[in-house]
Structure formats: C-alpha cells, structure tokens
Amino acid sequence: MEKLLKLAIFISALYEVHANWMYLGLSSVGVVPVPDSCGRIPGLVQPQLEVCQNNPEALPCVSEGARRGIIECKNQFKFERWNCTTNSRNSSVFGPVLHQGTRETAFIYAITSAGVVHAVTQSCSAGNLTDCACDVSKAGLPTPEGWTWGGCSDNIKYGMQFGKKFVDAPERYRRNLGTTRERVRIMMNLHNNEAGRKIIQAGMKTECRCHGVSGSCAIKTCWKVMPTFSEVGALLKDKYEKSVEIAPRAKRKLRRRERQRRRVPIKDTEIVHIAASPNYCRANSKNGILGTKGRECNKRSRGADSCNLLCCGRGYNTETIFNKSHVCSLELFGHGLVNLKHTT
Numbered sequence: 001m002e003k004l005l006k007l008a009i010f011i012s013a014l015y016e017v018h019a020n021w022m023y024l025g026l027s028s029v030g031v032v033p034v035p036d037s038c039g040r041i042p043g044l045v046q047p048q049l050e051v052c053q054n055n056p057e058a059l060p061c062v063s064e065g066a067r068r069g070i071i072e073c074k075n076q077f078k079f080e081r082w083n084c085t086t087n088s089r090n091s092s093v094f095g096p097v098l099h100q101g102t103r104e105t106a107f108i109y110a111i112t113s114a115g116v117v118h119a120v121t122q123s124c125s126a127g128n129l130t131d132c133a134c135d136v137s138k139a140g141l142p143t144p145e146g147w148t149w150g151g152c153s154d155n156i157k158y159g160m161q162f163g164k165k166f167v168d169a170p171e172r173y174r175r176n177l178g179t180t181r182e183r184v185r186i187m188m189n190l191h192n193n194e195a196g197r198k199i200i201q202a203g204m205k206t207e208c209r210c211h212g213v214s215g216s217c218a219i220k221t222c223w224k225v226m227p228t229f230s231e232v233g234a235l236l237k238d239k240y241e242k243s244v245e246i247a248p249r250a251k252r253k254l255r256r257r258e259r260q261r262r263r264v265p266i267k268d269t270e271i272v273h274i275a276a277s278p279n280y281c282r283a284n285s286k287n288g289i290l291g292t293k294g295r296e297c298n299k300r301s302r303g304a305d306s307c308n309l310l311c312c313g314r315g316y317n318t319e320t321i322f323n324k325s326h327v328c329s330l331e332l333f334g335h336g337l338v339n340l341k342h343t344t
C-alpha cells in the first residue's frame with residue numbers, strides 16, 4: 001500500500017497533458033495497481049485503462065518494457081549527437097522529439113514497443129502472468145534433424161498480441177481524426193510499433209540442451225528463445241540507420257517518398273520516418289534539443305563519436321587528464337565546445 005502511495009505521488013507529480021504511457025518506464029512500478037487506481041494513472045487512453053483494470057498484474061511488465069526500451073535507446077545512442085535524452089520530470093519522457101516524426105521518433109516508438117513484447121514474453125515464460133505461459137505447442141515433437149522440442153519456448157505470440165493491444169492503443173484511438181498529415185503520422189507510429197515487435201519475432205533463436213551419458217548428445221531438446229534485448233537494440237539501430245522516408249500522403253498504406261522506389265514494398269521490420277532530422281548540433285529548447293556542447297568526443301574514432309562529427313566541425317577543447325589528476329587545457333577554439341579527455 002505504501003508503495004502504491006509512492007507511485008501515486010510520483011505520478012501526480014508528473015501529471016500533465018503530454019503524458020504518455022512510456023513514462024511508466026521511469027517509475028519503478030514493481031507494484032501491481034489495484035484496478036480502481038488505474039484511472040489515476042495519467043496518460044493512459046481508454047483501451048489501456050481497460051488492460052490495467054482487467055489485467056493489473058501485467059502493468060509492471062509494461063513499466064519494465066518501457067524501462068528496457070529507454071535504457072537500450074540511451075545505450076545505442078550514447079555516442080551520437082542526439083543521445084536519447086529523457087526528462088525524468090516530464091511525463092512526455094522524450095519531450096518534443098516524439099512529435100517531430102523523424103527517424104529518432106521512429107526509433108523511440110520501435111524500441112519501447114519491442115521492450116513491452118520482450119518483458120511480457122519473459123514474464124509469461126517465468127510463469128508470472130496468469131493469462132499466459134510458455135509456448136508448449138511443439139513440446140515433445142521430433143524434428144527432421146533428430147532432436148525433440150522441449151517444453152518451454154518463449155510465447156512470443158502472447159507478447160506480441162499484448163503489445164499490440166496496449167502500445168498501439170493511443171494511435172488507434174485517434175486514427176481517424178485530424179488532417180492527412182496527422183493521419184500519416186499515426187500510421188507511421190503504428191508501423192514503427194509493429195516493426196519493434198516484428199524484429200523480436202524475426203530474431204527468435206533456437207537453444208538446445210544435450211542429455212545422455214556423460215555429456216554425450218544422445219538426446220537433444222531444443223526450444224525457442226527471444227534475442228537478448230541488447231541484440232534487439234542493435235537490430236533496431238541498424239533499421240534506424242536505413243530508415244525509410246515516407247510520403248506525406250497515404251491512403252491505406254504508407255508509401256515511400258522516393259518515387260523511383262515506390263513499387264518496392266516497405267517491410268514490416270523496416271523503420272519509417274516522415275520528417276528530416278535536425279542536425280542536433282546546437283541547443284534549441286523549443287525542439288527539445290540539448291546541443292553537443294560539453295560532450296566528450298573520441299579523437300581516435302572515425303564514427304559518430306569522432307570529434308569532428310560530434311562537435312559539428314566547431315572545434316573542441318583538448319583536456320589532458322594526467323593520472324595525477326592534472327587537468328590541462330591545451331587548445332582553445334572560439335567555439336571550443338567539447339572536451340576531449342584522455343589519460344596518460
């Protein structure tokens with residue numbers, strides 16, 4: 001009860017119109033809400049409230065899923081100009097970045113959606129949810145390779161259904177409202193939510209165990225497991241790099257912006273965006289951009305964390321930190337904005 005009270009206080013502190021279910025990932029909701037209290041959780045739309053009321057034990061899974069998504073997003077972007085900034089005091093969590101329709105927006109939808117599937121599916125396998133359990137549909141069946149399916153495969157089907165019902169609800173709720181552009185944005189969000197789920201499904205692996213005298217593999221049992229969440233993050237990051245730009249108009253299906261490639265279907269596992277990304281170099285509070293001032297870059301890198309890319313060509317300060325914790329500033333540029341630290 002005390003925990004629940006803490007949750008209620010945490011949530012009311014966050015309360016505002018921009019609230020979004022993803023903020024559940026910022027709260028450490030290890031508690032199962034009492035169904036009556038679901039209505040007091042802000043930012044949930046009606047179908048989500050129903051899930052909370054009918055299935056309150058699943059809510060900690062949603063929190064855990066969102067949390068995984070947020071942590072993995074930060075991990076995948078730690079060396080980039082936009083580093084998946086969240087604001088723990090703001091229940092919109094990602095701030096205006098969510099409204100922009102860029103590939104960063106797309107990644108956030110996909111990774112948080114994937115997080116929910118991952119957390120729910122794991123809970124099913126652990127026997128923590130009453131509505132689902134391991135997938136035993138193939139248990140005991142032999143395979144052409146001569147091994148046998150084991151009893152507990154990850155029940156990705158339930159996780160995906162649950163995710164679709166919960167995570168897609170806000171978009172489905174307002175699907176037929178708004179201008180053409182807004183409707184395309186909703187379709188974009190739904191597509192990216194689905195991409196997050198499908199990436200996990202596509203990444204399912206087979207794990208096996210051998211039984212038999214002193215480790216001989218006379219009998220082999222196998223089952224299906226989901227990829228680890230950091231694998232999911234890496235797969236989605238790759239999709240982010242190749243994100244497909246979509247046309248601002250669409251009827252029933254999203255279309256590629258690029259005319260020459262219109263006929264190439266957009267895959268379920270691809271991420272899509274509608275707006276070009278800003279360069280994230282300079283701070284812009286209206287758009288929720290912090291800029292890269294003060295970030296640490298890596299002089300030896302040729303990637304996103306290289307000083308040239310991270311500092312947007314503005315130059316940087318070199319700070320040599322000696323082991324005796326000497327700090328020397330060696331070069332000072334007019335716009336010298338980024339510290340380069342290395343230890344000697």
Ligand SMILES: *[C@@H]1O[C@H](CO)[C@@H](O)[C@H](O)[C@H]1NC(C)=O
Nearest residue numbers: 018089090091092094095096
């Ligand atoms: C939270 O973010 C929204 C935009 O996403 C902004 O309008 C609002 O002012 C922010 N609130 C706080 C307390 O920072």
Ligand SMILES: *[C@@H]1O[C@H](CO)[C@@H](O)[C@H](O)[C@H]1NC(C)=O
Nearest residue numbers: 119122123124125126127128
């Ligand atoms: C299942 O529940 C137990 C006890 O509440 C918890 O320790 C464990 O982390 C849960 N496992 C998953 C995968 O949710």
Ligand SMILES: *[C@@H]1O[C@H](CO)[C@@H](O)[C@H](O)[C@H]1NC(C)=O
Nearest residue numbers: 078083085290291292293295
């Ligand atoms: C992310 O970027 C912000 C703004 O540039 C910076 O303050 C923060 O330390 C960065 N976070 C990490 C983990 O590097």
Ligand SMILES: *[C@@H]1O[C@H](CO)[C@@H](O)[C@H](O)[C@H]1NC(C)=O
Nearest residue numbers: 321322323324325342343344
């Ligand atoms: C710094 O010095 C300590 C002991 O003086 C040593 O153990 C450590 O490895 C040094 N660190 C680096 C990065 O050289």
